Amino acid sequence: MIGTMKIREAIPSDAEKLLNHLQKIALETGYMTMGSEGPGQTIEAKQKEIKLILESDVTVLLVALDKEEIIGIAEVHGNKSPKLKHIGDISISIAKDYWGIGLGTMMMEQLIEWANSPSSHLKRVELTVQARNERARHLYEKMGFKLEAIMPRGVKDEDDYLDVCLMSMMIGEI
Incomplete structure (x- = not known):
């Protein structure tokens, strides 16, 4: 915890604040896959999604709070398919005012700890990040993620096509 900040699993009552956070960060940076259209989800739908995540053994959703405001979201999203259940997709978003403070x-440490827990079936976690997002790429490399591919034109931001990096980390012994 940094000052008044804490990180915990999301609960259904976080739904509205979570959607507000996503809408805010979609507007303050071009690094998100959504733009001004926002998350496009109702509070009720987000509440149901969080309930399912809490019951899941392949997905975890963390929120970072400063007092009661959600300032960050971090998720490992798994897959129920037997052939893909060992892979988790990581995403993280932090409000711009909270960049650069650790x-x-x-949040990444907690996601990796969860992925390495005995209850997790994960053997691989992966993520995508815009090549121009040097701060995020540095964080992922510092945490042990390896660059696997650069996907030309992996995302379109307004009129520009941008490269996207695929990065991964192996979990446990293979």
Whole structure:
């Protein structure tokens, strides 16, 4: 915890604040896959999604809070398919006012700890990040992620096509 900040699993009552956070960060940076259209989800749908995540053994959703405001979200999203259940897709988003204070490191550490827990079936976690997002790429490399591919034109931001990096980390012994 940094000052008044804490990180915990999301609960259904976080749904509205979570959607507000996603809408806010979609507007303050071009690094998200969503733009001004926002998350496009109702509070009720997000509440149901969080309930399912809490019951899941392949997905975890963390929120970082400063007092009661959600300032960051971190998720490992798994797959129920037997052939893909060993792979988790990581995403993280932090409000711009909280960049550069170590919050991303703290959230990634908790995601990796969860992925390495005995209850997790994960053997691989992966993520995509825009090549131009040097701060995030540095964090992922520091945490042990390896660059696997650069996907030309992996995302379109307004009129520009941008490269996207695929990065991964192996979990446990293979």
